[in-house]
Amino acid sequence: MKHQQARCQFICFKQLPCNHNNNNNNNFIFCSSACIQRYGSLHSRRTDFLTCVHNLPNQCSPDPCHKEGTVRCEDLKGDFYCECKPGWQGKTCEKDIDECSVQHGGCNQICLNKIGSYRCSCYSGYVLRDSKTCEDIDECTASADICGEARCKNLISSYKCLCDAGYKYDELRKTCQDIDECEEQLCEQTCVNLPGSYTCHCDGRGGVKLSQDMNTCENIIPCVPFAVAKSIKSLYLGRMFSGTPVIRLRFKRKQPTRLVAEFDFRTFDPEGILFFAGGHQDSTWVVLALRKGRLELQLKYNGIGRVTSSGPLINHGMWQTISVEELERSLVIKVNRDAVMKIAVSGDLFTLDKGLYQLNLTVGGIPFKTKDLILPINPRLDGCMRAWNWLNGEDTTIQETIKMNDKMQCFSVAGRGSFYPGRGFAAFNLSYMQPSSGNETKTNWKIEVNAVIQPATDTGVLFALVTEEASVPLSLSLIDYHSTKKLKQQFIILALENTVVSRLAINLCDEREHSVDILLKKDQLSLSVDGKAGESELSTSELEDSLSILENSLQSMVKTYMGGLPDVPVTSTPVTAFYHGCMTVKLSNKALDLDEALYKHSDITSHSCPPVEAGFLHPVPENSYSVRYWIQQGTRNQSGPWWERQEKD
Template structure:
């Protein structure tokens, strides 16, 4: 009678299902994952085809399990799939964008911003610190713009960072004549020339000169004594010659002759006779006025006469009939009292601003170094049943640009802000696009633009209209594109309206 071979149990307890007595021997039935006579040996399933695991096989006593690399999770017991961290945790990147990748993810910001991993925020990159611009750099949220000094004769080049020379796209005859006198040089309308004649004997006024203008109004010259004594003023009003004269305290105004603001040269003369004044245009008498007295007055034993050109020696409102004194005109071949004025020619030679352009055309020429400024009001007081003042800005202009960049029209406040501007540019700063545009801007925001080539030696019509709920830009009848939503436009127009209720100046051809 053989003893029970399974008592005591020879099998490895952890790896055995049961022990079977074989009458002189025993058999250990092993659990899955164990082997050996007594089921003492663990089977390493990972050695055979990685245990069937897709990525990592982890052996353990009597068994094994599959695992995944970082960024992956088990789809079933053996297969791993990528974890989409962006979907699993919506706030994983904070305010930045989240981009999933195999086994990982990436937080990134829009161009012009950098990601702060600690605060999970997007911080603006100040590109101006990187010295990308040749001249002026303006940092913007997520971007930057470079600017060049237009008055210095340069503009932004193709790379949108460096500057290049402004090349005229239309050649203009900008040569000046040293034998001419520009009458409109003084912005305030004060005289450009002042002469004082003294004679021992009574002398009569003789004046002759060639004259050219497109301007309908202004003063050619004044001759006489003080404002309260005897004097004459030869001027232009509505394109015709006007003579204002004062003798013995009595003032008169007379006007006659043809329209002479046609831009052609003509000869004008004024001659003081014994009892009359004779005005001639191209040798034809257009006015003959009877007078009682002499323009030369006796002071301290000498006969004296003051003569001013392009203005008067007193305030325009003290004229018999007030006038805008500044005359955009040109004079040449002058003869004051038989040529006794040689110093004038020498003065003009030394001062280019006193000289006229050799060739002139109708309109205003802005060479980029100057501008015209006007005191205009765009707000109309409330009337009738209206409780609030209305406002409107309408500009209609015919232009022939000499360059592809510059300010056409602008409103400027006392604080030097620019609530409205109309400009020619050859690039789109925010879109980094090098192309010819005409743009309308409210403060620093472009509200309308039109891509168009105006450097073609042709004349183009430009029309803008702005009021409380409307804004439009048209060039040669083509409407510009709006760059704002309706609500954004309303906000911008509201800011413009606020500026119009304060003091604004209107600039044409440039900025101060």
């Protein structure tokens, strides 16, 4: 106002016609307050001040407005008007407007106030589309290589690089790196890391398998109960796989005595030794054996040997009474009281030594090597004896000892087949190489197996080949899970080394018999169960490669294992557990006799198998290859003489 008043005074001093009052004694003329009060107001401006107002200087010079916030200055003749730029306010446009304080400036995310202005901004992962609205950026589309070899997934305001399960993303290399789950100790026993996955393994030889969570181990428990009760009044002849006797007896008499022996006998085995009686190897002796299901008597006297075989087939599994009686100059063998053999002899079985007549008697084997028999025989006999009576003896020691040792006892009820108790295996030295037709220098190979099984458990090895390096080039097994799908389900699988090449889902706990067939040749692999083909899990090229590896193994030394595996790495094959249940096997359509094995666990019975508990059996399927029937153990009991055991279990 002082500035304006000074101007007014100056102008009025110069313009005398203003007709102002002279209030200055020194004739100084100045404008009254009326000029100032009426300045700039056109509607109230006095006409007598027109001259004074018209001659006012430009109020915008010098510019009173804030330069940064002003568009222009308007001279209002004694006043001025500052036209503010957007974002400025005040008389001289000196005040910044905070647009963000009102409705966030219209921004839907971030509002940034500026001197004289503002702008909208977006959070990371968004882009400003119309100066106010933020939209999500699809980084996966904007930059195709943003995740490298991983998959890109767009997220709100961001993105994520994803890898397949079992892999983790390496941001530096932009690659998917395998996760070593084994470092996390997820498995209870053995862990094997795989590309993108892992597998846990439980040592089946220890009686365990993978549990439902596929990480921990659980006991293998029978799902089908077999009637494995034994009779304490029976004697099992097949306990010693070595062929050595299960019982050794020595009789000493002061008077000349003849051999009299009688016992009940039951077997499905076609061959083996029942008993030996006589002196030492080079003296007089007899061996009662079974060959091709019929009784055979081998007699040796003064270096002269004789072999006689006669009578009915007796390996039908039913009880029959067998007796051997030494008469004055002959031996008479009877089956169920009927004489089937009468052999002339020229000497006594009892030999005089130091004033006593002595006789050695062994049951289930002979006291010397079988090659020294008149006609060699496989001494192993899966047979059962009861109600024995040697030389009319009354000694009960043998019966009491059998009562205390169930390994010396027979199954109360038994049928045909081989019984695997879930421990141990049988091993064979077999060759699967065959000369090519018309070319003896070139060989082909074929593995053809038929196994009729009635499992007691859902896990176990049926058939396997093992190399000297403890690898398992081929195995046929029962398993209760799908390792790839991490799914609990019962399967029969065929594996080459540790890779399943064919599988078939099947209920293994249905108490029924199932016929399992495998066929492998140079360019062929098949698995079928009860006539239903298994599913292949390899491509043609992968199968050819695997069969080539198997062929190389067959050209070196391999052993065939039934019912289990030796001490091999738990990761060398999908299943390492021992088979539990009944099984009969044919190789290339020829029955496999466990008595012919290189080794067999003593608890495996070669030719007899107990039934399912309670005597219940489902009807045998039409395509079954075997017929099972059951013979109930009787109650007849007679005591025997003093005896001594050679081996302990």
